[in-house]
Amino acid sequence: MSGQEHANIQENEICLTAKNITKVYPGTVALNNVDFNIYRGKVNALIGENGAGKSTLMKILAGVEQPSEGSIYLNGKEILLYNTRDAAAKGIGIIHQELNLFPNLNVAQNIFMAHENVKCGFHLDQKKHLETARELMGRLEQNIDPDALVGDLRVGQQQIVEIAKTMALQNLQVLIMDEPTSSLSAPEVEVLFKIIKELKEQGVSIVYISHRLEEVKRIGDYITILRDGHKVVETKVATIDVPWIIKQMVGRETLKIDKTHQVCADQELLRVEAITLPRVGGGYTLDRVSLKLRPGEILGIYGLLGAGRTELIETLMGLHPEAQGCVYLEGQKCKLDKVCVFKQIKLGFAHIPEDRQREGLVQVLSIEQNLALSSLKNYAKGFHIQNQVMEESVIQTIRELEIKVSNKKLSINSLSGGNQQKVVIGKGLLTKPKVLLLDEPTRGIDVGAKTDVFQIMDHLAAQGMGIIFVASELKEIMAVSDRIIVMSNGVVTGEFEGADITEEALVTASSIGHGTSKMKNIV
Secondary structure, eight states, X not given: OOHHHHHHXXXXXXXXXXXXXXXXXXXXXXXXXXXXXXXXXXXXXXXXXXXXXXXXXXXXXXXXXXXXEEEEEETTEEEOOOSHHHHHHTTEEEEXXXXXXXXXXXXXXXXXXXXXXXXXXXXEOHHHHHHHHHHHHHHTTOOOOTTSBGGGSOHHHHHHHHHHHHHTOTTOOEEXXXXXXXXXXXXXXXXXXXXXXXXXXXXXXXXXXXXOHHHHHHHOSEEEXXXXXXXXXXXXXXXXXXXXXXXXXXXXXXXXXXXXXXXXXXXXXXXXXXXXXXXXXXXXXXXXXXXXXXXXXXXXXXXXXXXXXXXXXXXXXXXXXXXEEEXXXXXXXXXGGGOOHHHHHHHTEEEEOSOIIIIIOOTTSBHHHHHHGGGGXXXXXXXXXXXXXXXXXXXXXXXXXXXXXXXXXXXGGGSXXXXXXXXXXXXXXXXXXXXXXXXXTXXXXXXXXXXXXXXXXXXXXXXXXXXXXXXXXXXXXXXXXXXXXXXXXXXXXXXXXXXXXXXXXXXXXXXXXXXXXXXXXXX
16 A cells, blocks of 8 residues: 555544634643644543643543644645634534533523524524423433423433533534543443544544543553643554553653651540431431541542542531531530531631532632632721732742732733632631641642642641542542541441551442441541
């Protein structure tokens, strides 16, 4: 076969190609002369650290952003994408990493937003919307009511709605999935992979962005790796392994955490006694949960979805005044039915929520404003904010957390996911907490950013801060935690420390149902 014939066959296999894409923001070159191929009916994995340019490239292909330079070709013909409607009309859909939903609308309304069905020329066909939404939920094996408000759904269910919204597009040719499994349970991930297989069989080309590299190896056909806005390599997934991917991404092979902190074993920073949180409809989300935290300790909380981990963190932060129980911080007692978020911040608690976009950041504010938001009272003098003092604190936090930012006045959305997470952490640290509550702090960030977050945690623990750390990834929680508490169905089913921390022990404890545990509770 001649070289020209081989080139023609490869060209026929390519559904969409981006040539020489460059994107420049004020003070930042997000993409520099990047080529990217999307092969027809294949899973095309796009990998790179936070800030590598992955999401920027996908926004360009989906019409959300326009390139500073470069061209896009669909089925061999150059196309111009001025907005998402242009992209959707050409069969290009995107599932955003940060959910792009309207919480005050129902599931069906969200799915058909901007591509509604009409009858009689101008009436919305709500009946068809509901029927199709119900069919999509069935296809995704989800018992989600199309009439339910999206704002009432948990994050994982909202992710399912985001996926269904894109699947509803007509003439779908290219489906971009940006971290689609970051909020899904293991069974939901399996359903998604089955849908991906079906779409491939229908000739749909998938672009799959994920920091879960095992997923990429499992379902990917081709892989493209970006680093610092440049394309590093493109190859077939079958020819490489996970260590190779990490090395291409960040120049090192594994996640390494150098612990420097020491736990004050003979002291008690926090004691929680018999926290009970009633569940709507009966039963308990938290059932007499007790724990202790020592100065300089990183306490991991592990469990499956629905175990009560997030609710425990939220209760300690005063977000559930209906909860019962007692909390002692440095010996000072506070009843949970008397607390609120403001009081907990004042006492010395800081909370890093699981959903950084909706609960941790204000999208219309700058990086500086987001960092200072929870500690504004510290800079107030009379009725005025001491801007110079505030700016000095913000600059110091940016420096200490190594937040990659060219200008603190830029929008928070100008930062990568990993740097946005550092801003959320920095916002909490500026309140000068004694206890830091971290709920899935590595969700949707890459290996390098995870290492940064873990080193920040180690540095804070070395200063005597107590840290409670909720995580779903076994390897992460085992690598970082000094002690791990396991929860299942709202109760504590195990406590492990030192050599007792094993994957088998944690998984076994997490599968124990309420009333069946023979492991010790924390008293």
